Amino acid sequence: MIDTHCHLDLYPKPGPVIAEADKRGMFVIAVTTTPKAFLGNMRMIEGRKRIRVAVGLHPELVAERHREVEDVCQLMAKTKYVGEIGIDGSPPHKSSIKLQTEVFSRFLTRASELGGKILSIHSRGAAALVLDEIERNGMERCRSFIGSVARNSRSNVLPNSGAGSVSDLRCFEAGKDESFLLRCLAIGF
């Protein structure tokens, strides 16, 4: 089993969850919401062979923590995994959408420069904007996505993407409506 989007550090007690995932032989991408959390997660999973930590800045936090953008960019050199990043267009975060888009674009540019990254992208209420940025940054190997705009009208413009891979991702964000979600995996695990 592979969980490509797990907020390990949001469990009340991550230790037993990590130990159990390890025992079951699960592959996990632990997404993080701030660069500081990335460093904390790296310490938490030390010695666990199948757990990887992604570095990110959650779009819901961009308005108050955009000063940490360059920290994320630096830490990207230390991991193949980037997330959680993206844009949130829901009412509480709509006012920062311009800043969120700039920050998201910066992360995509940095990921492209470094190459070979796997991205986990949040797109609640902003699927079209997120796709625009992905295309603008020339990320051609976008393999899987879920989004209300994405599947029907935009799938042709993203090579290798399509409905076939959508179900792979559905189980990873329990409780969230898939129409609000976009996940982009640049390459395999």
Ligand SMILES: [Zn+2]
């Ligand atoms: Zn998440």
